[in-house]
Amino acid sequence: MKRYEQVAQALRRRLEHGFYQPGDRLPSIRDLCTEFAVSVSTVQTAYAELEAAGWVAARPKSGYFALARNRPGTLPAVSRPAQQPLEVSQWDQVLALVNEAQEQGCLLLGGGSPDTTADTLKALRRGLSRLYQRPSSEQDNYDSLLGSPLLRRQLARLAGASGTVLHEDDIVITSGCQEALSIAIRTLTRPGDVVAVDSPSFYGSMQTLKACGLKALELPTDPQTGISLEALELALEQWPIKAIQVTPTHNNPLGYTMPDARKRALVALAQRFDVAIVEDDVYGDLAYTAPRPRTIKSWDDDGRVLLCSGFSKTLIPSLRLGWIAPGRHRDQALHMKYVSTGATATVPQLAVAEFVEQGYYERHLRQVVRTYQRNLDRILGWIHALLPADCAVSRPQGGFVLWIELKGLDCVRLNERLRLRGVQVAPGVLFSASGKYRDCLRINITRADAELYAGLERMADEIVAMRGEQQASE
Template identity: 40%
Template structure:
């Protein structure tokens, strides 16, 4: 138990440091004194200083780097207003609304000079050599060379490793609670099929990852897009009202570092969400694919953590952290386990055993945590670079989400900028990004865009961001000129 005195002491230290950061005495990237130094200077215990640093970390003012200490991550010149909570219309949409995404994929060029479009970590940031080693070892020791069908639920060794990792967010899953899937999208697909029938209705955040829109459309599901806050995620009050007045068959949520809006749902909202799902007996499908990519001290919790009725179906994969091409994901189906096993048997029989075992080999040799630490540091540093770039190059009234994890940022531009047209112009300079319209079935987010910062940040990327800002400014100027001429 802390006594009032030690609480006072750690807050005193934290307040002093916070003031220096806000006043710009301590600047972005500055290293803070070590815990030992402050412990001597203030004459307090090491844990009191640690407490002060934890507090500042929770306010996203500082961040620890492995083996290097604590650094300022707050940039006083780089404060943005965040976009407002969204307010999606609830109109019926045409069946072919999803064509937009297919067209985008056809036109989008992964080889572009600056690819802000793809929600993938750049291959240069992935442990390719070590993964190759794991693959070689896997093939060498497999008696059948990986030729046989695996079990439906997937490699028990890999499931055990994944189950162990749930301890990081307070989970206590065992390998029996998990089924390996072909990436997260396959986990979501099985979850939808296990909980809904064609013609049923699901609720999602708005904006929402376009893969979900396509999938739900394909399965004949109606979609209700709910208001979503760029900081806290799905609006729980709006969900409560929807559940009261409409027949909903499943809820889908990306509670941690949402794609595309970057929000992270506070624990109390996660708890409330699970409570609502239980109260209305509506399954909650939780897509936690970005959960391991936090910038703060601890891995954020999950909705699954609060689940005591088996209604939460927790889905994820290694696609955003390790190897999207290996197509290895998983689902913890709760009370839908038998249904999901059956569906997996019908649809795919088993998952590729070589890649499951290679990832198990990578994890069991302790390579994953080291890799994740590096990746998180890079993404956190990229997030500062992209924010600084947007501040410098984009129109002044730009609104920006400020993600605390993952590698996606949501931007709302002046309404005069149609981001589909901006996309066409940017493509001419080999710059790619996702226009906001991709993340909804309604006619909205036409002045929004999603940028990925999962790349190696270099001069080319910086120049591309500058160009994008210039193009946005150019479109505003053109619109204003037309307005003047028409008066």
């Protein structure tokens, strides 16, 4: 493929996947020269080709703009889960996924770990190393139950970026965001209760419902705007729902961010039916465009939102550092925190507090978000080139996971076949209470290298083979 064709193809993929919406101005010729390390004439030829194909239009003295095209939608369908409370299953699948974390020699595309190779983490490692070296009885002994005031102060400050007004004493530090979610659910419910969830939904919170003897009411969810408020309203009228659990910002697995108006409307709905909201914001800081979106919590004026977050998706997961702002449920959440693990480990808190205070956190975010965006762009291109044309792909607005819908294909089976070839993905069934989304899968886009490309190639092979077998048996 010639250089201009490569540039044209890359731009076409971005257009196909909605990176540039109709009317958007495209990058300048100069910017593309830098990005692709090619000459001005190469970019001009690429743009001429796209113009000829009807993808873009030139406007004098303004540059190139995206045109509307009649392409089939490439977004996954709006989910239509069975609208009744269900017990959560799929634990075996989740266990297999989390236990593979350390498997050697397997390309782990299913995991939820961020990129930890960035140089911008060095200051954090230095801090951890320095603090652990020094003996200090204050640092060695059990920390206070709320967690280090140094870290809570920084978190309260950072919360401003999402429009969330928090005082340091509104925050309880936890061992990872999973503990925050678990505390929130245990604080709000008793066995047998019903919790409404967006769907697909993070398997960690789904399994928490299972462990607490709760039922999940999975609600239709739009891959661009999130949980259906209309369906939620009907559900609130029909079922005795104790809490609404959502990941409204850079959703896992779909990548969407609920528009502000819908976030605000969700709070209003919760107020009307007097029900609590558990907001998982663990991917919230990984916005592809600044400023990061607001939290639901930022519209919460009566303390009914329990905001859960942490540093496992932004810094180093194995630090196990999270937090919860439990609103009016603070006393009970603190009791739950005490019995869950007692105080949280001290040194990681101190090291992260320092890292944030010195501005390293925000610098690191900028760095990794650039990487994830670049990876997303590449991987979308690869998916377009390798996977069947009828596959649908999510359009993440932040974070580092991608959701792929493979119309009618059994992705549990696909994952089994891929594992024999050294590749692992997260089958969609993990993200449902009752094994829905069987023809979907989630991949991690923290890398976009030759190995990942090879993994997608193998995936494409298996899809073709499985479809062939399916047709032969019909």
